[in-house]
Amino acid sequence: MPSTKNALLRYAAIDACLQRTTQTWSFERLRQQVAATLAEHVDSAGSVSIRTLRDDLKNMRPGGATGYDAPILFESERGYYYSEVNYSIFNSPITINDLPALQQAFGVLQQLVGLGLSHELGGIVERLELRLSGQMQDAQGIICQFEQPTSYQGQGWLEPLYIAVQQKQAQRLLYQPFGTSQPVELLVHPYLLKQYNGRWFLIAQRDKWEEALSIFALDRIQHIAKADLSFIQHEGEVSQFFTNLIGVSILPQAELAEIRLRFAAKRLPYVLTKPLHTSQRVDNVTGEVTLHLVPTRELVSLLLSYGGDVEVVAPLVLRDNIKQEATRMLHYYL
Known part of the structure; x- marks a missing residue:
């Protein structure tokens, strides 16, 4: 313990x-x-x-x-x-009627604690657990079971990068992308931490690279140190960069496009009840699902996960991309 x-x-x-x-x-x-x-x-x-x-x-x-x-x-x-009659460190307005909502909230809070972003939050959760422990024994048990965050190699960099973003501090990264034999040292101005599919990414601007933002997977970072540079503030809201994306990586020459999908009748209800993206619209006559997105590798992976239950109708470049991937997969089974 x-x-x-x-x-x-x-x-x-x-x-x-x-x-x-x-x-x-x-x-x-x-x-x-x-x-x-x-x-x-x-x-x-x-x-x-x-x-x-x-x-x-x-x-x-x-x-x-x-x-x-x-x-x-x-x-x-x-x-x-x-000195106060009936005093207890556990005196609070929390009652047994609050337990169902609090038990559900524990799952979310404990996942945040696991990120290492706030030691104070960890203490709050532990004190609340202790405060309710006696009453919880009489409760119904687990009502909501949350996904447990897996051990992530880059998790140790979350707290220092969180502080760097918050305090607007330029950083010196030792970074080794997949497929390279040696790490490289980069000077970056960090703007945002983003999680996707269980992995964390830093969105930053490389020093003297003013054309575009760069995205760094935290599990590829080997070292972080504060850089003696004046912080460069990005114009605009960085989080808006992902408004028209699924994932964090854009396909070469990709632009915002109207993506039309045709799902099998048995799969369509699942897509309607859990939209692929906030831009999702459905044609009530044809049943086609329309998205307004910049095609990404993560979008391709998502569409491939539906197997034969989805057809990409448009745009043609995305349709061809899916076709090439499906053909490559088929060779494994011939």
Whole structure:
């Protein structure tokens, strides 16, 4: 169990003790009770040092690192106690009726925590889990099961690049694209982090390359360092670059086009209920699906995933591209 969760268990144990106002809680007795709680929930001896308990009490009090601002006092005859009647660090307006929505939100929050973008968010999720743990045992169990993010090689670069984008800092990248034998050093001005299909990409402008934006896969980055350059602000909203795209890579000479697709009758209902893109429109007479997109490699892959259930009617260049890929695939099975 992570050390942060151990700390939360210790805070919960201290809180439970101090709510039992009929008993006297000396420092040593409090330490033994906290150790017993750890032993019950953690696969260890559950020992708690004097320094650890002192730090915990300090962190829980007003001005402490936890933000609990717990009114903990000490008197030689009375021991440790809360000066406010019925106080608990878990007092909140959250009720059992809030649990279904909160349980569903946990899946989303925990995926964000996994990105490493906010240590504070991780602490919030853990405290909320601990706050609701007793009530959740009586709930119905998992109602919504979210996809778990897979381990991603470039995940370690998310936090420093997030900060670089936020603080508008030029960066020096050591970058090795697939198919190359050696990495190259690049100076870039980062604008946006974008996720697609489980992978993360940095959208940036290469220094002295003012013509177009560049896209870098985080798993191909070997090193990042702040560059001693004045940051170049991009004109316009960078996220709008992807408005007419599926994915992050544009086919050579590709331009915005009207893409017409004809789906098999058995597959069309799935496409209607889960559109391929926000520009999707359907002709109620012919059943043709129309998209307004710049063709990308990811669009080609998406269309190929439908197999024989889709035909690209237009444009001709995309139709030929799909035909070439289908022909190449066929050679494997002849």
